[in-house]
Amino acid sequence: MKPDAVRGHLDGLILAVLESGPLHGYAIIEALQARSGGALDLPTGTVYPALRRLERAALVSGAWSTVGGRQRRTYTLTRAGRHALARQRAEWAEFSSVVDAVLRPRTIPEAAS
Amino acid sequence: MKPDAVRGHLDGLILAVLESGPLHGYAIIEALQARSGGALDLPTGTVYPALRRLERAALVSGAWSTVGGRQRRTYTLTRAGRHALARQRAEWAEFSSVVDAVLRPRTIPEAAS
DNA sequence: ACGCTATAGGTAGCGTGCCTACATATCATC
DNA sequence: GATGATATGTAGGCACGCTACCTATAGCGT
Numbered sequence: 001m002k003p004d005a006v007r008g009h010l011d012g013l014i015l016a017v018l019e020s021g022p023l024h025g026y027a028i029i030e031a032l033q034a035r036s037g038g039a040l041d042l043p044t045g046t047v048y049p050a051l052r053r054l055e056r057a058a059l060v061s062g063a064w065s066t067v068g069g070r071q072r073r074t075y076t077l078t079r080a081g082r083h084a085l086a087r088q089r090a091e092w093a094e095f096s097s098v099v100d101a102v103l104r105p106r107t108i109p110e111a112a113s
Numbered sequence: 114m115k116p117d118a119v120r121g122h123l124d125g126l127i128l129a130v131l132e133s134g135p136l137h138g139y140a141i142i143e144a145l146q147a148r149s150g151g152a153l154d155l156p157t158g159t160v161y162p163a164l165r166r167l168e169r170a171a172l173v174s175g176a177w178s179t180v181g182g183r184q185r186r187t188y189t190l191t192r193a194g195r196h197a198l199a200r201q202r203a204e205w206a207e208f209s210s211v212v213d214a215v216l217r218p219r220t221i222p223e224a225a226s
Numbered sequence: 227a228c229g230c231t232a233t234a235g236g237t238a239g240c241g242t243g244c245c246t247a248c249a250t251a252t253c254a255t256c
Numbered sequence: 257g258a259t260g261a262t263a264t265g266t267a268g269g270c271a272c273g274c275t276a277c278c279t280a281t282a283g284c285g286t
Binding site for chain 2: 233235237242
């Protein structure tokens with residue numbers, strides 16, 4: 001998939017994978033890969049800043065922990081995050097149906113000749 | 114619909130409305146409104162630069178004409194534009210199925226209480 | 227005569243936000 | 257001790273849609 005395609009929808013995707021339970025950043029990237037059948041392979045430079053953005057917006061809350069000597073920052077969906085996710089889903093439904101409608105091929109009158 | 118949502122998909126939308134036949138910029142905006150049931154109300158400052166971009170990329174070709182004393186620039190899909198449209202449709206199909214898959218609510222195991 | 231709206235085209239500059247590239251550190255494997 | 261997986265992060269670039277303007281004609285109302 002072309003890079004940049006997720007623009008404007010990344011937040012919703014992250015919130016969606018966090019719905020099933022808290023995850024740390026690296027695991028979020030893997031979860032997105034898994035759920036998309038490998039199509040979504042987001043670089044850390046995309047996801048980590050997004051998580052900080054979501055945390056600033058109070059849609060997720062982050063907490064440090066140490067697992068196997070490695071630092072982890074585990075993110076949990078907040079109540080506001082849950083509402084935001086519902087909103088994102090509704091917006092996506094509308095958006096995708098609009099694009100579907102516009103993109104759908106019309107029956108083209110057969111060319112003369 | 115939230116502004117900026119069409120980002121990355123605008124070109125495809127414009128190519129799609131041009132598939133049925135040549136249109137000038139203003140008519141393209143109206144066609145997008147019509148096909149989307151009013152949901153897409155793109156400002157001229159979005160569409161006109163996009164058309165010039167598409168013309169530079171040789172996906173559409175523009176031609177001036179005068180209708181009722183007003184200047185019009187009518188855009189026609191080129192062969193390359195038709196290919197690009199097919200590509201955009203394929204990309205959209207993949208992208209939207211990926212987002213659907215990730216966004217789709219999982220059955221959440223009932224919380225222990 | 228004047229203003230308003232619809233029609234028609236356009237530019238300048240901004241901000242968002244994803245990407246590339248890089249930096250850092252631990253642990254396991256070879 | 258080098259490599260790769262795991263894990264987190266920053267800096268800078270840039271594409272692109274948006275806001276806010278500007279210009280011009282035609283038609284209508286007052």
